Amino acid sequence: MGRPPLHSADDFVDAAIRLFAEGGIRALTMNAVAREVSAPSGSIYHRFPDRAALLAAVWFRTTGDFQRGYLDVLGDPPTPGSAVRAAVWTVDWCRTHLSEAVVLQAGVRAFEPDGWPEAARAELAVRDEASKHGIDKVFQLLAKETGHPADQIAFAMLDLPLAAVRRHLLAGEVPPKRIDKLVRDLVGLMLAIPAD
Structure with missing residues (x-):
């Protein structure tokens, strides 16, 4: 049995909302969102296949x-x-x-x-x-x-x-x-x- 994920989809969405509010759409990259929640950059792709989905x-x-x-x-x-x-x-x-x-x-x-x-x-x-x-x-x-x-x-x-x-x-x-x-x-x- 695998361990539960550390970051939920909502964690990433919350981070994306904060980044957008602070810096607009250009600040909202997949890597920036992952960094915002202290997650490895690849982990966001387990929740969202791409930036458009996010x-x-x-x-x-x-x-x-x-x-x-x-x-x-x-x-x-x-x-x-x-x-x-x-x-x-x-x-x-x-x-x-x-x-x-x-x-x-x-x-x-x-x-x-x-x-x-x-x-x-x-x-x-x-x-x-x-x-x-x-x-x-x-x-x-x-x-x-x-x-x-x-x-x-x-x-x-x-x-x-x-x-x-x-x-x-x-x-x-x-x-x-x-x-x-x-x-x-x-x-x-x-x-x-x-x-x-």
């Missing part, structure tokens, strides 16, 4: 973790109040998951999806379609409930909180706590929710 894993795990948390806060069915909470949660998540937030801020194109393995590209298409369908449904439900256009709901829930943290993420800085109130007040105003 890049896909970084994107999928980061977006999956964010979306699960966001949807938990949003609730089912979503309400205007939960939409405000989800917008504020986005800012807080960026603060407590700075490296992952830098990954999301960069967008999928930064992770070179055209070079991913075919199965990963297919998974990306399925995930993107499911995400778009799910969030569009949320926007429509909230538009019906609030009487505001769906694009205004989308701006309030997604674009506004991301714009509020963007400057900090690009500088590699933790977004300050005061942004929570700013986002809460602005999103509440846009959705006609009274401020706390």
Whole structure:
């Protein structure tokens, strides 16, 4: 019986996320990731056959973790109040998951999806379609409930909180706590929710 591996796939993905946040896509090499976890360079290939597979894993795990948390806060069915909470949660998540937030801020194109393995590209298409369908449904439900256009709901829930943290993420800085109130007040105003 062989000994268990010292480093899991998640260890390598965590390291890749940190390296990306610190130095961008060029810093994210297989050797650099292995070095980051103090693993022999060959050991990463037992988890990921190539850099493209690692890049896909970084994107999928980061977006999956964010979306699960966001949807938990949003609730089912979503309400205007939960939409405000989800917008504020986005800012807080960026603060407590700075490296992952830098990954999301960069967008999928930064992770070179055209070079991913075919199965990963297919998974990306399925995930993107499911995400778009799910969030569009949320926007429509909230538009019906609030009487505001769906694009205004989308701006309030997604674009506004991301714009509020963007400057900090690009500088590699933790977004300050005061942004929570700013986002809460602005999103509440846009959705006609009274401020706390």
